[in-house]
Amino acid sequence: MQKKNYENIVKNKGKGKKLFAVLIDPDKFESTEVITNANREGVDFIMVGGSILSNGNFEKCIQTVKKNTSIPILIFPGNHLQISKNADAILLLSLISGRNPELLIGKHVISAPLVKASQLEILSTGYMLIESGKQTAASYISNTNPIPADKNDIAVCTAMAGEQLGLKLIYMDAGSGAQNPINEAMIKKVSKNISIPLIVGGGIDSPQKALLACKAGADIIVVGNAIEKNVSLIESIAKAIHSYKK
Numbered sequence: 001m002q003k004k005n006y007e008n009i010v011k012n013k014g015k016g017k018k019l020f021a022v023l024i025d026p027d028k029f030e031s032t033e034v035i036t037n038a039n040r041e042g043v044d045f046i047m048v049g050g051s052i053l054s055n056g057n058f059e060k061c062i063q064t065v066k067k068n069t070s071i072p073i074l075i076f077p078g079n080h081l082q083i084s085k086n087a088d089a090i091l092l093l094s095l096i097s098g099r100n101p102e103l104l105i106g107k108h109v110i111s112a113p114l115v116k117a118s119q120l121e122i123l124s125t126g127y128m129l130i131e132s133g134k135q136t137a138a139s140y141i142s143n144t145n146p147i148p149a150d151k152n153d154i155a156v157c158t159a160m161a162g163e164q165l166g167l168k169l170i171y172m173d174a175g176s177g178a179q180n181p182i183n184e185a186m187i188k189k190v191s192k193n194i195s196i197p198l199i200v201g202g203g204i205d206s207p208q209k210a211l212l213a214c215k216a217g218a219d220i221i222v223v224g225n226a227i228e229k230n231v232s233l234i235e236s237i238a239k240a241i242h243s244y245k246k
Contacts, residue, residue, distance in 0.1 A: 005088060005121055006121065009197050009220065017242075018241045018242070018244050019219065019241070020043050020237065021046070021047050021074070021201075021221070022034065022223060022227060023048075023176075024048050025050040025176070026060075027050055029064070032064065035065060036068075037231055038234060041235050042238060043071055045071065046069065048073060048074070049078050050078045050176075051141045059086070066087075075087045076091050079107070080114075081111075083111060083115060085118040087120060088121060090120045090121070090122060092115065092124050092125060093125050094124070094125070094127060094167065095142055095144060098143075100142060100143055124166070125167060126170045127171050127173065128158055129144065129175060130202070132149070132178035132181075132182075133149075134178075134179045136176060136177060136178060136202075137176055149180070152189045163196050167196070171199040172190065172200050172201075175202045178203030180203050184215070184216035198218050198219050199222060200220070200221060201222030201223070202222075204221060204222070206237075211240045214244040221237075
């Protein structure tokens, strides 16, 4: 199994280069305009997945994206059924911020044979939900409480534990449609206390907010909901992220 996407992430982290991932919700994927914009602006990854899939459009979405881009496709699974051999890699999420055993390991056991058979590159990821000002679909569906937005030390210790358990990435997420993005102080503290790459998403709806996350220490910035509302944001956010220099 190739590890080219993880190796690329680590390589860019070492160089201080920030990466941009566009998140596509299959339930809301209606045109290839977002792919066209992503290709033009040099987006680094396209993530596909959602907390709820009501139209059975997951596989069709993956195939359509694959047909229209050479950008690596990472599955961001909302449940254990969101697996496709047509993607390039899967973020194998363990919800380390919560205490729901099904999302720490239970669903992974069920899906393990399918993940192995898919031959996808596995990106084992410590997934941390952070309070964002309102309940999000992710916290509701996962039946877990997010880490309070002002509890930086809890976030730090959770991320450290994830790394110590052998996870390869930490993903801090305020959730789709978050009222507020994760504060820079929390990102900075977490980034300084782990050596593995840090992904940050949720509530990032402008190039300014993306840049703040970069400055705080995020290695990959994920934007989804804001782009669903305004696809032209891909251009300005991509420029902000890719122009960042320490």
